[in-house]
Amino acid sequence: MTLIxxxxxxLAVWLLLAPLLPGIINKVKAWVxxxxxxxxxxxxxxxxxxxxxxxxxxxxxxxxFVAGPAVAWVALTGAAMLMPLGPAGSVVSFNGDVxxxxxxxxxARFCTVWAAMETGSAFEGMGAAREVSYAVLAEVAIIxxxxxxxxxxxxxxxxxxxxxxxxxxxxxxxxxxxxxLLAENCRVPFDDPNTHLELTMIHEVMVLDHxxxxxxxxxxxxxxxxxxxxxLLxxxxLPMGELSPLGAIAALAAGVLVVTVGVGLAESLLARLAFRxxxxxxxxxxxxxxxALLVAWxxxxx
Amino acid sequence: xxxxVWMIGHPLLNLLIGLAMGLNLLALGSSRLPSIxxxxxxxxxxxxxxxxxxxxxxxxWRIILVVLATIVGKGLVIPGLLRRAMRxxxxxxxxxxxxxxxxSLLLGAGGTIAAVALARALPLxxxxxxxxxxxxxxxxxxxxxxxxxxxxxxxxxxxxxxxLENGIYLFGLLLIHSTPLLxxxxxxxxxxxxxxxxxxxxxxxxxxxxxxxxxxxxxLRE
Numbered sequence: 001m002t003l004i005x006x007x008x009x010x011l012a013v014w015l016l017l018a019p020l021l022p023g024i025i026n027k028v029k030a031w032v033x034x035x036x037x038x039x040x041x042x043x044x045x046x047x048x049x050x051x052x053x054x055x056x057x058x059x060x061x062x063x064x065f066v067a068g069p070a071v072a073w074v075a076l077t078g079a080a081m082l083m084p085l086g087p088a089g090s091v092v093s094f095n096g097d098v099x100x101x102x103x104x105x106x107x108a109r110f111c112t113v114w115a116a117m118e119t120g121s122a123f124e125g126m127g128a129a130r131e132v133s134y135a136v137l138a139e140v141a142i143i144x145x146x147x148x149x150x151x152x153x154x155x156x157x158x159x160x161x162x163x164x165x166x167x168x169x170x171x172x173x174x175x176x177x178x179x180x181l182l183a184e185n186c187r188v189p190f191d192d193p194n195t196h197l198e199l200t201m202i203h204e205v206m207v208l209d210h211x212x213x214x215x216x217x218x219x220x221x222x223x224x225x226x227x228x229x230x231x232l233l234x235x236x237x238l239p240m241g242e243l244s245p246l247g248a249i250a251a252l253a254a255g256v257l258v259v260t261v262g263v264g265l266a267e268s269l270l271a272r273l274a275f276r277x278x279x280x281x282x283x284x285x286x287x288x289x290x291x292a293l294l295v296a297w298x299x300x301x302x
Numbered sequence: 303x304x305x306x307v308w309m310i311g312h313p314l315l316n317l318l319i320g321l322a323m324g325l326n327l328l329a330l331g332s333s334r335l336p337s338i339x340x341x342x343x344x345x346x347x348x349x350x351x352x353x354x355x356x357x358x359x360x361x362x363w364r365i366i367l368v369v370l371a372t373i374v375g376k377g378l379v380i381p382g383l384l385r386r387a388m389r390x391x392x393x394x395x396x397x398x399x400x401x402x403x404x405x406s407l408l409l410g411a412g413g414t415i416a417a418v419a420l421a422r423a424l425p426l427x428x429x430x431x432x433x434x435x436x437x438x439x440x441x442x443x444x445x446x447x448x449x450x451x452x453x454x455x456x457x458x459x460x461x462x463x464x465x466l467e468n469g470i471y472l473f474g475l476l477l478i479h480s481t482p483l484l485x486x487x488x489x490x491x492x493x494x495x496x497x498x499x500x501x502x503x504x505x506x507x508x509x510x511x512x513x514x515x516x517x518x519x520x521x522l523r524e
Contacts, residue, residue, distance in 0.1 A: 168320060280331060283404050287327065287411045294415055 007081070007091055014080045018223040019043035021230065021260050025187075028264025043223060050216035058209065061118045068115025069214040072108040073221040079104040080228050084159045084235070086252045087245040093159045098146050101158065102139070105184075108221065109135055115214075116206035127205030130275075134190065134202070137282035138183045141289050145177055148293035149236060162235040169295035174237045176288030178262070181229040183282055185222065188267040190278055230259045315355050318348050319438040319472070323414055326445040329465060330410040331403055333395055335388055335457055338449075339381050342461045342468075345442075346376025349468055349475075356478055364483050375490050380464065380497045387501040388457055391508040401452030413444035435472055442469030454515055456507065460500050467493055 023040035030037020039045075057065065082101050084090040090097075113132060116124040148169065149161045164170055183190045186203035195201055207218045234255030240248040273281060322345050329341040350372030357365050388394070401409070417440035426436060446466025450459050467489075474486070511518055 168317070280403055280407070283407055284327075284331060287407065290411060290415070294418060298418060 003091075010081060010085070010088075010091060011077070013085075014077065014224060014227065015220070018227040019047060019220065021226050021256075022223055024257070024260045025264040025267065028261050029268045032265065032268035043219065047216045047220055050211075050219070051213055053212040055212040055214060056209075058119055060120045065115050065118040065210075066214055068111040068118065069210065069217040069221070072111040072115075073217040073224075075104045075108040075111065076221045076224045076228070079108070080224055082158060083228055083231055084162060085231070086235070086240055086248040087243075088249075089159050093157055096156050098150070098156060098158050098161060102142065102146070105225070106135075106139070108225070112206060112218065115210070119209040121209060123205050123208060127202055130202045131206060134183055134278060134282065137279060137286065138180050141176055141180045141282065141286040142184075144286060144289035144293055145173055145180070145236065148173060148289060148296045151293060152296040162232075163241050164236060164239055166239055167295070169292045170237050172288045172292040172295065174233065176285045176292060177229075177233045177236060178259070179281065179285035179288070181226075181233055181259075182263065182266065183278075183285070184229060185226045187263055189270050189273050189281060192272050227256070230256045233259055315352060316434045318352060318355070319434040322348050322468070322472075323434075323438055323441050326414070326442055326465065327407060327410050329461065330445060330448060331407045333403060335394055335455065336385070338458055338461045339384050339388070342464050343377050343381035345465065345468055346380070347373050349471055350376060352472075352475055353478060356475060368483055368486055371487060371490055375494055376464075376468075379494060383497050383501045384457060384460065387504045390505050391457075393455065393457070397454070399453045399458075401448070406448050406452050409448055410441075410445050413448070414441040417441040417444065430476060435476055439469045439472035442466065442472060445469075454517060456500070456504050456516055459516065460497065460504075464493070464497070 020040065020043075022043050023038070026042065027037050027040050055066070079101050081091050082093075082097050082104070084093070109131065113128040116128045146161075149164065150156050152165070152169065153161050153163060155161050164173070182188065186193060191202040191204075193204060195204065203222070207215060210218055231252070234252055238251060238255050240251050243251060325341045325345040325348075329338045329345075332338055332341070350369055353365055353369050353372075354361070399406070414437070417437040418434075420440065421436040422431075424436065430436065443466050446462045446464075446469060449462025449465060453459055453462065471489070474489075507519070
């Protein structure tokens with residue numbers, strides 16, 4: 001009984017809090033630009049509105065067009081369930097659950113790309129190709145980060161892995177994971193979530209032809225993914241083992257807030273990169289994670 | 303060892319060397335010449351500070367003089383000369399290097415990791431074992447080689463040469479007690495004069511060929 005209560009509570013926290021993050025990012029951007037900006041709860045209103053609307057289906061599209069966003073949303077929610085939340089741990093934890101997390105993220109991406117290809121539109125295909133080619137590089141970086149954490153703690157289970165120690169390795173890992181977060185969630189140096197020019201979009205162009213509840217699933221899934229990466233980054237860098245449970249939760253929440261504001265600042269202060277410069281930045285992120293791995297390996301042997 | 307405290311494994315020293323290794327990769331990954339020059343000069347200044355840390359127990363005026371000379375020479379004079387040559391030649395960017403930025407960055411990172419692995423296998427003196435001095439030196443030498451081989455512009459090749467020299471200087475820090483300071487100052491003077499001459503040559507090449515592409519310099523003509 002407590003297990004079911006635990007799962008329901010976690011689902012509520014993840015699903016209800018996730019749309020807050022894009023709202024905070026937009027508020028920070030508006031604040032830097034000197035505008036009033038949309039309300040922080042804007043994404044909740046958007047989701048409610050989209051949920052009530054009907055769906056426009058192309059005669060070309062197979063059921064995969066609707067199934068893609070649904071499966072992606074479920075995969076992202078499942079990945080969120082695997083992620084431990086500070087002292088509360090996670091619902092299910094087993095050896096190698098970190099690999100399942102990475103594969104669930106890959107499955108979500110595959111389904112989004114699949115649904116994009118279903119429309120038969122050239123723009124969607126272009127966005128899908130970009131998304132996948134950047135994901136290849138970002139995935140290498142995240143696997144290097146996971147390796148460095150597992151070498152440092154000698155474990156392949158998320159609950160025990162995410163207990164880092166402060167040091168050079170943590171700084172490198174933070175830089176690498178933050179860049180991966182920006183790339184994976186299509187934030188500014190890689191993609192501009194506000195752009196409305198199909199030629200330059202990555203994530204947004206893939207969901208151009210979705211409408212109604214499937215679009216709501218895509219948007220909500222994206223916000224869950226953003227929260228997932230922020231929580232991963234905070235827990236991979238901030239040692240919270242010695243804090244009291246309440247203090248650890250507060251530290252986690254503060255860390256998530258700091259990272260979100262950081263994303264907003266990066267978005268207001270940086271310009272987006274030309275497409276051909278993106279692989280260089282992603283390679284840099286990979287190298288940050290690789291050198292964190294080197295520090296973990298060298299430090300562990302001494 | 304003679305009375306002085308060996309500070310080879312000092313964490314601050316390792317941090318400085320780690321930063322120098324990061325600057326190596328920055329130089330490999332950037333396409334703009336000013337940022338390569340900046341990476342090289344900051345690296346030179348970081349290395350210039352190191353004798354202070356190594357010799358913090360028995361500082362005397364000669365060491366402070368060498369530190370000052372290194373910082374001014376590598377951090378201000380040489381980059382100044384290079385920047386002037388760059389302005390005279392009116393170029394800002396490396397175009398179409400032999401080796402792309404991502405491959406050279408990966409090569410440099412692989413070299414750095416190999417250097418760390420190699421340094422553990424080398425029969426070093428026990429007091430040098432925990433330090434990043436040897437891996438940092440090997441990594442800088444490799445970075446210098448990659449820059450000299452992979453780039454087309456004469457100025458980025460000179461930066462590669464200077465980063466290579468920084469690596470050799472790091473090696474020299476291992477022997478700081480047995481190398482006379484005269485040798486250090488001699489090397490510094492040589493490098494400065496070398497860069498001075500290269501600055502002049504770059505200007506002449508630019509006037510004669512209207513370009514600094516070293517690929518155009520490989521055939522002899524009457």
